[in-house]
Amino acid sequence: MPKGPLEPNARPDDIVAKDREDGEAEKPAFGRFSRRSFLGQLGAAGLAATTSTLAAAAPAPVHEQPSSTAKPKVPGSVPVSLNINGSEIHTTLEPRVTLLDALRENLQMPGTKKGCDHGQCGACTVHINGRRVNSCLTFAIMHQGDKITTIEGLAQDGKLHPVQAAFVEHDGFQCGYCTPGQIMSAVALLKEPVGKDDDSVREFMSGNICRCGAYTNIVAAVQAARQQI
Known part of the structure; x- marks a missing residue:
């Protein structure tokens, strides 16, 4: 039954509506909370539980210990x-x-x-x-x-070594980058027991690469210098 006084001449429909309002007022949804606040707190609780689970599962930081076999620093x-x-x-x-x-x-x-x-x-x-x-x-x-x-x-008193002069005379180079090494090997060749034929010169000089391909002129320069030493 509805609580409180009814207005005079109240209709039956008004009595039913009043009774329904009084019942809803006495029983709020989800106890003390509204549906919106209940769902909000439920989501917050789930997030907190997930965060704590991940934190517990995360591996502890590893601190590297200095190795007793570490290589010594370069002096x-x-x-x-x-x-x-x-x-x-x-x-x-x-x-x-x-x-x-x-x-x-x-x-x-x-x-x-x-x-x-x-x-x-x-x-x-x-x-x-x-x-x-x-x-x-x-x-x-x-x-x-x-x-x-x-x-x-190699040059002495401003005068080129015979091998240097022969390389210039016979164009024993092109770009000139390998030429110092070629000349140093040729000077050593003339002091060692190497055959006098061109093939022997090529064999002795085979450790010196000329990417420009001036090998023919290099051999000619070595043979010319041989005549002067």
């Missing part, structure tokens, strides 16, 4: 004395520096060229105690006390 520069082209040169180099890099980068002698840096092209050829060596394959620190000759040390 710093050390004093080095080199005899190059008759002059005693004192400098400091890292032990890992090749003779080629020491000449070019540290001693400002760029005549010796860096080609393949693997000992395969001969562009970096120098003489060590009279023998030709690929300077990219040997450490500078190993040659203290040795006599090192580079392309800069």
Whole structure:
């Protein structure tokens, strides 16, 4: 039955509507909450539960421990004395520096060229105690006390070495990049027991690559220089 007084002359339909309103007022949806607030709190609770689950499942951070077998640091520069082209040169180099890099980068002698840096092209050829060596394959620190000759040390008193002059006369080069190494090998050839025929010269010089293909003129230059030495 509806609560409170009814208006005089109230119709039956009004009595039923009043009774329905009073019943809904007494029983709010979902207890103390409206449907909207209930759904909002339900979503927030689900998000919190998911976050806590992910946090629990995440692996703990790994802190790397220093290894007792770690490689030691490369030592710093050390004093080095080199005899190059008759002059005693004192400098400091890292032990890992090749003779080629020491000449070019540290001693400002760029005549010796860096080609393949693997000992395969001969562009970096120098003489060590009279023998030709690929300077990219040997450490500078190993040659203290040795006599090192580079392309800069061949000419004497402003006069070209006979091999240098022969290369100029017979056009034994094109771009000229490999020429210092070619000349250094040719000078060594003339001091060693090598056959005098062209094939023997080609065989001895086979470690020096000329990408321009000036091999015929190189052989001619070597043979011409042989007549003058």
